[in-house]
Amino acid sequence: MKAFTRLDGRAAPLELANIDTDQIIPKQFLKTVEREGLAKGLFYDFRFDADGNPIDDFVLNRPEYKGASVLVAGDNFGCGSSREHAPWALMDFGIMCVISTSFADIFFNNCFNNGLLPVIVKPEELAALMDEAKGGNHMVSVDLATQTVVSPSGKTFTFEIDPVRKEKMLKGLDAIGETLQHGGDIDVFESKRAISQPWMEA
């Protein structure tokens, strides 16, 4: 997994609640056996019309947000399908951080497994960030170590994050490798269970 420490970049405002993973990456892009190359499908139905032409006024198609690495989005971002293609597509597009007032659970987990930072702020802070991101200057700084977001005008917001997740994200740790260090505990668990619930081993 990629480490996330600090990010200075353009923030793109997407003021809609309940953006689901079907919208982030529609199903026709799920027929891949690869993790890479999903940027082309990101927000496909927002970015392109039925004939495949770019929709000019969609935020990520506007020249001033070209290269945006932070997305500021409405409440309950990432709800719906469990597809990890959603964070893969965001990252492939260059978005490394999403700021919202809440995230759906599976999407939230998937972010941490890939090094995409989901930042939860208060509703009034989101409103402020959204407004500033819509303005002329939309450069923000996100610092994981200090748990802060600095808005384009210089306002600083702090955010909460689970300490275990923060640590792993900062170091970019491999979760499987870590769990396998507890292989002995898993062996013990399985042998106990083989005795107490033998039908599970049949």
Added chain:
Amino acid sequence: MRGAMTRSAKTLYDKIWDAHVVNEQDGEAILYIDLHLIHEVTTPQAFAGLRAAGRKVRRPDRTLAVADHNIPTEGQALGVDAVADEEARLQLKTLARNVADNGIEFFPMGDIRNGIVHVVGPEQGRTQPGMTIVCGDSHTSTHGAFGALAHGIGTSEVEHVLATQTLRQKKARNMLVRVDGQLGPGVTGKDIALAVIGEIGTAGGTGYVIEFAGQAVRELSMEGRMTLCNLTIEGGAKAGLVAPDEKTFDYILGKPAAPKGAAWDMAVSHWKTFFTDDDAVFDRTIVIDGAALVPMVTWGTSPEDVVPVTGNVPDPESFATPDKRAAAHRALDYMGLTAGQPISDAKIDRVFIGSCTNSRIEDMRAAAAVVQEAFLHGRMVAPHVKAMVVPGSGLVKEQAESEGLDAIFKASGFDWREPGCSMCLAMNPDKLAPQERCASTSNRNFEGRQGRAGRTHLVSPAMAAAAAIAGHLVDVRTLLS
């Protein structure tokens, strides 16, 4: 002090959790996984990751694979080589190779045991009370109907479970949803679920595991409980649970993977330990009057956008926050509806009866009963409506056919298909054309979910069947009276 002597009261979720903790550090547990269900769409990258790291599948015997998401619902007997979509074919072949390389049991397309992953697990008796069950699919919550802790995971987590048979988890909070009273005629598990989501919102369950209890839930069949738990994810919850009871055990008894002989008795006494203690405390409790519920239907593009079928489309300006108002305006525009119009005025073009939410034998029977009743009154599928029924598995299809349900559907003008996810997510050739309006028994009415610019109204199987005949959304109770 008595405190140390008293056993602290636990919820069903607490008990399942405690029974599966392998190790716990800083509030993060390594949780043992009893059953891992896999399918073609969310696993190729996980197996590739394992191969790249030189890792093996730890418990192939605790893993079960099906092909469901992208398979066609016609011509399955022709095999994978005949699947027209090249990318779908590659995914199906990749799955076949991965399961063969790792010794995992697999029901390929065309096998009578194949079907939608959340229909197959219970049908095979693989899903059992007190288990932890995961799958790279959000509707894994379905299996909670058996009192199993079941939830969807991402592909990185699929790889983690394949390699370690465990998952790193933080414990969620406990929510109780109690549905009191007796459901009225024409009101189903689907309607309870939609009413709950309408009440708490799609983010209302975030961070919680929901246990469903109360008379109306106890009286649901196993199929009804599966529909209810299936939709918990649409309320944002981690998982849904119903405590196992005699109905649960009866359902499992005799299924291919159910314990047999002496092991059965041992298993049942183990399963009976999974219930919420009387004095257990929930972090949040919601009480719903089941007797007051009516059939529900969605009007917008989020499952929380529900109204009783007797109600009207709401005014977007009535929503509390700017992002919700913006979403509601966008939804009405997308759905081609006007604020204030009776929802039952919405004329439909398509009907889809299927998906892991509502494609089990009881769902087939409920829809067929409405269709047959209408047929006896000389009514068939409305001429402008295209309607399809997609059974959840080969075994459901076989059972339905042995009861003559397929004949009832076909005689009235429904298309009777082969099993799979089909138009629930429209990854296969079954999809809505732009602006087509569909009464669907599936679980998501998101923009584009059933086809680009398609308009989905979520309803129960009986309501979908009624809509097919009326040609518009309709209260199934009036159609039958």
